[in-house]
Amino acid sequence: MNLRRLVLFLPLVVVVGLGAFLYQRLDDDPYARDSALLSRPFPAFSLSTLGDPQASLDASLLKGQVSLVNVWGEWCPTCKHEMPQLLDLANRGVHMVGV
Template structure:
């Protein structure tokens, strides 16, 4: 029994080293979502541009859509915004979710920096964000034609992220 206690620190060290080695091999930017391959959560919210226009989850069906969570208080959103405008100009359908933000500030932002969104949903209290599992802004979801979430990206969408991660998914969904 005393020989086993001599090797106990070595065994503990090897077990911990295996856990650390596994942790180092994980992608720190990967943020799995429980909603992948599940329908968009139900909601009914106004838009930034027109408080009388109410959007419901069913409105996101019909074509492949990028759902972009953004806010005027988000510095990374300002970095991402010109690229979203570029994508929208290329015919990519983008719907915004203005997350926990001031509507007049959001309206000013879209007027000043151009509006890449077909419409932007007002999520003033963050309830839709909670249902989506939003960690913070910006986040972008890829929805298929049936409104099912197929991919989630946390962080800025730029040329590299678009071409390597999101565009292949969008293209595959459009092909059927």
């Protein structure tokens, strides 16, 4: 086999190999992954608020209710994409804290 045929054949091999790998991963349960943070208490924190930098919030904000803590960044495209869903949850009464 000459070099020209090998160069033409190589992308096909790569695409087929990648497709087989991704197809194999379709059966994986994304919720079955282990997390280092499961079954651990929420870490202690003390942060100022955006509205009043003199005010301070701590872990007591989360006590006694189920809360959604969302860590986000203005530069993060995924964070911008999920914002409408988070606002919808907030309008439905879900207690949320954004960091």
